[in-house]
Amino acid sequence: MLNYAAVLFVLSNFILESSELWDQDNSCPLICTCRLEHLTETAIYRFMQKDKNKPIPGEVGSIENNEVIQEENLDTVELLEEHSSAIVRSAICILQTETQPLDLLQSLPKDIETLTLIQGYESGNKTIKFSYLSKFPQLLSLELVGPNLMNKPANSNLICEIDLPMPELKYLNLERILIKNGKQQVENFLKEVNEEELTFEYVQKLDGNLHPLTMVQKGTNDEEIVPYKVFKEQRDTHGEVPLFIGFKKLFLLRITNCELNNVHWEMFDGLRELQYLILERNNLRFIPAFAFYGTPSLKMLSLAHNKLLDIQITDLAGLLQLEYLDLSFNNFTQLSELSLPPFPKLKLANFANNPISIIFPNTFEVMNTTDSLIIGSDDIPLTLITNSFIGLNLLQKLTINNLELGLLKRDLFVGMPSLTELILTGNITKLEYDAFLEVNKIKKLILSNCQITNISMDAFIGLQKLQYLDLSKNNLEYLPPAVFDQLINIKELYLNSNKFSQLPRDIFSKLHAKLIRLNDNPWHCSCEMSEWKPMIINKIKQRIIKQCEYTGDKGIACIMENRFNFKYVYENKVAPKCAHPEQFVNWSVFHAMRRILKCPGYKPKLQSIIQPLVIQHSPSFQPKALQRMFLN
Numbered sequence: 001m002l003n004y005a006a007v008l009f010v011l012s013n014f015i016l017e018s019s020e021l022w023d024q025d026n027s028c029p030l031i032c033t034c035r036l037e038h039l040t041e042t043a044i045y046r047f048m049q050k051d052k053n054k055p056i057p058g059e060v061g062s063i064e065n066n067e068v069i070q071e072e073n074l075d076t077v078e079l080l081e082e083h084s085s086a087i088v089r090s091a092i093c094i095l096q097t098e099t100q101p102l103d104l105l106q107s108l109p110k111d112i113e114t115l116t117l118i119q120g121y122e123s124g125n126k127t128i129k130f131s132y133l134s135k136f137p138q139l140l141s142l143e144l145v146g147p148n149l150m151n152k153p154a155n156s157n158l159i160c161e162i163d164l165p166m167p168e169l170k171y172l173n174l175e176r177i178l179i180k181n182g183k184q185q186v187e188n189f190l191k192e193v194n195e196e197e198l199t200f201e202y203v204q205k206l207d208g209n210l211h212p213l214t215m216v217q218k219g220t221n222d223e224e225i226v227p228y229k230v231f232k233e234q235r236d237t238h239g240e241v242p243l244f245i246g247f248k249k250l251f252l253l254r255i256t257n258c259e260l261n262n263v264h265w266e267m268f269d270g271l272r273e274l275q276y277l278i279l280e281r282n283n284l285r286f287i288p289a290f291a292f293y294g295t296p297s298l299k300m301l302s303l304a305h306n307k308l309l310d311i312q313i314t315d316l317a318g319l320l321q322l323e324y325l326d327l328s329f330n331n332f333t334q335l336s337e338l339s340l341p342p343f344p345k346l347k348l349a350n351f352a353n354n355p356i357s358i359i360f361p362n363t364f365e366v367m368n369t370t371d372s373l374i375i376g377s378d379d380i381p382l383t384l385i386t387n388s389f390i391g392l393n394l395l396q397k398l399t400i401n402n403l404e405l406g407l408l409k410r411d412l413f414v415g416m417p418s419l420t421e422l423i424l425t426g427n428i429t430k431l432e433y434d435a436f437l438e439v440n441k442i443k444k445l446i447l448s449n450c451q452i453t454n455i456s457m458d459a460f461i462g463l464q465k466l467q468y469l470d471l472s473k474n475n476l477e478y479l480p481p482a483v484f485d486q487l488i489n490i491k492e493l494y495l496n497s498n499k500f501s502q503l504p505r506d507i508f509s510k511l512h513a514k515l516i517r518l519n520d521n522p523w524h525c526s527c528e529m530s531e532w533k534p535m536i537i538n539k540i541k542q543r544i545i546k547q548c549e550y551t552g553d554k555g556i557a558c559i560m561e562n563r564f565n566f567k568y569v570y571e572n573k574v575a576p577k578c579a580h581p582e583q584f585v586n587w588s589v590f591h592a593m594r595r596i597l598k599c600p601g602y603k604p605k606l607q608s609i610i611q612p613l614v615i616q617h618s619p620s621f622q623p624k625a626l627q628r629m630f631l632n
């Protein structure tokens with residue numbers, strides 16, 4: 001969740017340095033800061049970034065301090081294009097006990113474009129009516145953030161009353177507040193829908209000639225048109241939903257932690273320009289059919305962290321522009337081919353952390369454009385059966401958490417010919433021969449934390465494109481000889497945190513890796529390990545934060561964009577250590593080989609290069625870095 005304190009800190013620091021009010025004639029109330037800022041620097045911009053930097057399970061496990069293994073996929077969506085260079089007049093105010101919202105708003109400059117109101121802790125109940133905001137004709141973005149109760153009973157609430165639509169508003173974020181409809185807004189709604197003569201009932205047409213998922217509007221043949229009255233009755237039984245009718249330009253709507261119990265088509269009716277809808281952390285238990293029919297432009301829908309129990313093919317119907325769907329952290333127990341309607345533009349689907357125990361065949365057939373899919377829950381193990389992934393023709397990245405499989409077999413991955421990244425965690429006892437042959441274009445294979453005990457000699461056959469293989473944190477004691485021989489493009493290989501005491505001779509001989517990690521295994525040190533290269537094995541991958549220029553207003557944008565570089569660095573701490581024989585316990589494998597075992601074949605590359613230097617200088621003059629390489 002967004003840490004407002006941190007954002008405010010960044011903002012307030014920034015304010016100290018720069019920005020006065022845009023216009024000397026206007027005054028900014030004491031509890032507010034008014035300044036010019038880039039629209040991309042406003043907090044609301046963060047919600048438009050697809051990649052919320054969630055750590056990927058498995059990878060984090062193999063990360064040492066300050067080390068990051070993969071380049072993060074920076075899926076920042078540039079949806080603010082139109083405005084991204086725009087400078088806006090913004091005001092942020094903290095509502096305190098004595099603050100009267102109406103008075104406060106009266107005293108703000110009329111020409112503000114973005115407004116953020118944050119309610120202070122234990123400041124009593126405050127109501128903001130949208131009609132109070134009509135004095136800001138240029139308002140583009142509004143954020144209302146309630147008090148952080150930290151699990152205490154709510155005796156301070158921020159209440160938002162929608163009594164008038166805001167037809168010019170583009171970005172609306174409501175967080176930890178109570179939302180009510182004003183009488184006027186209900187009347188607006190009834191007037192509008194009555195004019196439209198609603199026919200919202202659709203049926204699924206099971207006609208041999210059409211795609212099985214085609215929807216036809218009910219009533220277009222001689223079927224009875226369902227009148228508005230029926231829907232009104234339905235709504236009355238479901239309880240009130242906030243009505244956003246008339247918010248014609250709304251582009252982003254985020255309602256989180258607002259105790260929303262229902263969604264209904266009425267809520268979003270007419271939001272034809274809405275592209276981002278985030279309804280996370282509410283109490284939603286079900287989605288009524290066609291709930292999102294009024295928002296045909298939606299690109300991102302997140303219903304994460306609700307209590308949704310089931311999903312039907314009609315529930316998300318009509319979202320033909322949808323690119324990003326997040327249904328994680330709900331209460332779905334199954335997914336099948338009747339769960340999801342066609343999503344012709346879907347890119348990323350996240351079903352993680354639902355108690356789904358099995359994926360039925362053909363479930364994802366409707367996702368033939370999707371390139372990233374996440375499933376599996378921390379609490380309930382997931383079983384796969386053949387054809388679970390049929391139809392994911394363009395899928396590039398598959399993440400499965402908590403997979404329960406005795407044997408990982410080839411036929412489980414049928415149907416994903418474009419896959420380049422496969423990330424599994426769970427309980428997979430054995431990797432069978434040819435296990436990944438169906439997905440032989442993968443570049444990255446992460447099997448960390450999978451409780452693997454056995455790997456077939458031919459498990460990685462066909463994976464010529466593989467660059468990254470992570471087998472860390474498993475129960476491996478043994479690897480078959482030549483198991484990695486086909487991995488001619490491997491750059492990074494992680495075997496750390498297993499139960500290896502030795503590896504077959506020449507196991508790395510065909511590889512040209514930049515990094516091979518072997519630490520945290522109970523190695524039995526012997527001269528058999530002479531072929532291991534400390535310059536590859538004592539390596540970590542480090543993330544370097546790109547330098548940001550903190551001049552002008554670019555600093556904050558740079559922080560938010562999270563851009564990093566990576567490099568491999570030498571690090572003694574990850575040297576593999578001996579567990580046997582007893583006299584070598586806790587010695588680095590390389591140190592033991594050189595100093596104690598005096599292995600004849602063991603000549604670390606560096607030693608021969610540096611030796612002349614050592615002869616010329618007394619050892620105390622050796623630069624520290626060189627000393628460390630010798631001691632590893």
Ligand SMILES: *[C@@H]1O[C@H](CO)[C@@H](O)[C@H](O)[C@H]1NC(C)=O
Binds near residue numbers: 125154155157
């Ligand atoms: C705020 O409203 C809630 C109920 O809506 C009430 O229980 C609480 O006592 C009110 N707090 C104050 C400070 O008036």
Ligand SMILES: *[C@@H]1O[C@H](CO)[C@@H](O)[C@H](O)[C@H]1NC(C)=O
Binds near residue numbers: 307309331
């Ligand atoms: C999830 O659904 C089950 C019934 O299928 C119910 O017993 C449980 O309380 C639900 N969990 C939550 C968090 O709502």
Ligand SMILES: *[C@@H]1O[C@H](CO)[C@@H](O)[C@H](O)[C@H]1NC(C)=O
Binds near residue numbers: 393
């Ligand atoms: C996805 O499937 C639909 C329906 O079968 C088809 O019309 C469409 O062309 C397919 N798209 C791609 C990219 O394969």
Ligand SMILES: *[C@@H]1O[C@H](CO)[C@@H](O)[C@H](O)[C@H]1NC(C)=O
Binds near residue numbers: 406428429
């Ligand atoms: C993992 O799976 C094996 C059988 O495949 C089973 O014996 C074992 O108990 C499982 N481990 C856990 C922690 O569930």
Ligand SMILES: *[C@@H]1O[C@H](CO)[C@@H](O)[C@H](O)[C@H]1NC(C)=O
Binds near residue numbers: 453454476477478
């Ligand atoms: C699995 O590996 C263990 C050694 O780690 C070996 O004893 C056992 O025979 C192997 N089991 C199978 C089924 O290959």
Ligand SMILES: *[C@@H]1O[C@H](CO)[C@@H](O)[C@H](O)[C@H]1NC(C)=O
Binds near residue numbers: 585586
């Ligand atoms: C080896 O290192 C481990 C962890 O650092 C420590 O617990 C153990 O006592 C050490 N053993 C010996 C013999 O030094």
